[in-house]
Amino acid sequence: MLLSVYIVCTLLLCICVLLWSLERRKRNKYRGVPTYPLLPFIGNIHQVVGDTQKLFHIVENITDICEEKQSLFVVWLGPCPILAVQHPDDVKMVTNSFVEKPYFYDFGRAWLGDGLVTAPGYIWKQSIKKLAGTFTSSVVDGYQDVFNAQAEKLVLNLKTKVGKEPFDVMHTLAFATLETICQTALGVSNISENIVTEEYYDAFNRCLELMIYRGMNILLHPDAIYRLTPAHKEMMKCVAALHKVSDNVMKKLRAEQKNVKISEMTGNHNQDTNRGPKFKAFLDILLDLREVDPNLTDHQIKAEVDTIILAGQETVATAFFYTLLMIGCKPGVQEKMYAELYSIFGDSKRPVSKEDLSRMSYCEAIINETLRLYPPAPGVMRYADRDLKLKSFTIPKGTICAINFWGAGRSVRAWGPDAKVYRPERWLEDQAPGNPAAFLPFSYGRRACIGKKYAMAILKTMLAHCVRELVFESQADNLQLKIDLALRPVSGHLIQIRLRDSENRCR
DSSP, rough: HHHHHHHHHHHHHHHHHHHHHHHHEEEEHTTTTTTTBBTTTBBHHHHHSHHHHEEEEEEEEHHHHHHHHHOOOOEETTTTEEEOOSSHHHHHHHHHOOOOOOOOGGGGHHTTTTTTTTTTTHHHHHHHHHHHHTTHHHHTTHHHHHHHHHHHHHHHHHTTTTTTEEEEHHHHHHHHHHHHHHHHHHHOTTTTHHHOOOHHHHHHHHHHHHHHHTOOOOGSSSHHHHHHHHHHHHHHHHHHHHHHHHHHHHHHHHHHHHHHHHHHHTTTTTTTOOSSSSSSOOHHHHHHHHHOOOTTTHHHHHHHHHHHHHHHHHHHHHHHHHHHHHHHHOOHHHHHHHHHHHHHHHHHOOOOOHHHHOOOOOHHHHHHHHHHSSOOOOEEEEOOSSEEOOSSSSEOOOOOEEEEHHHEEEEEHHOOOOTTTTGGGGGGTOOSSSGGGGTTTTOOOGGGGGGOOOOOHHHHHHHHHHHHEEEEEEEOOOOOOOEEEEESSSOOOOOEEEEOOGSSSSO
């Protein structure tokens, strides 16, 4: 008996020594790269896993270290190295070299399938060729009626808060932007109808919460364990509720396409086969693509639609919130924006046209400056499927590269001594860095966001409607942040609204 115990203990000791030796050999590849103090086997897990507010403070700290030392930074999740990258030259190299994403992105695949955000590299390479033309200027211009209609609804909703106590505006903005994105992604027979019900909105947000919950609990990372938990069961229930909406819309569109074909074959063009607004929803475009590419399955189409809805909603709603927060605490910026809008619209409350958008240069500067300091996604990750030589370090194969959007946008070396100052004028004075990889709210490189024009059109349209009629007031001095899927205020940040009366208007 004692001999058996001795043999087992000896074997365990030998295994531990072997693992420790392999771990030391692996860590030696990152010698010279700053890191936190390490514990055997678990690395930095005890320091970085916790709540989402703690995660933000870690990102802030790593940003400061990388900026001070002009270096990379490595965090060890057990044997897994995560390399923080924020220098524009390094960002450009990494994002142009790697398209694979680490396993963390698999947490969303039950919902998003193999959409552009979560797809493995080989699927993404096929998909991006098909989807490259889905957000061209001509396509986005066609959505302008939807953007205006939803902006008008939002203003009416915000007017109910005029003269009342400060309130958390995030829910109001999120609901409005989700409806806008769903209408342009799925299509509607009438712009005044709503796709987003309370059930859909709640399921959408609960899915986000459950993905974050899993991401912050390292024991739930293995699928075999996670599938045994109540969280997985609830996640699948919420995903089913979201997929039900997109499935029903797809069935309706397929039936309408079939009726159009029958009508064309029989010469019966008197039948009303038009379905409301004259724009092509993202789903329409994908179904048209399937006519020439039979390999584009319903499953893939649904994955891309769900991905566009999630990515668009998180980006636009978060950017909208921080823009209102910034102009609310900087009255001079808000009034300068209003002056630009008044020069375009006068006292008119007419819809915003695509020509108007091109004239809103200061509004765009405000949005860009907000995105620089408060990127909706504070970073993205790439998996190094081969060694990559940077100027100061060779990234070993198997490294997870974390591109630090937050740090890149606040770098003094990239943006100058006033890097942390909110100053929209820098975008009109040609003071943006020469290296575009210093501005990362829409990512960079081969897997950059394809919806930048779309997001900017929504933001500029909604801001124009809001600022023409309303004045926003806020305080951002003690803003506490956390990292969910997007950069969020910890407990909501309050905004107060009043009507823009005659004294506030430019003459």
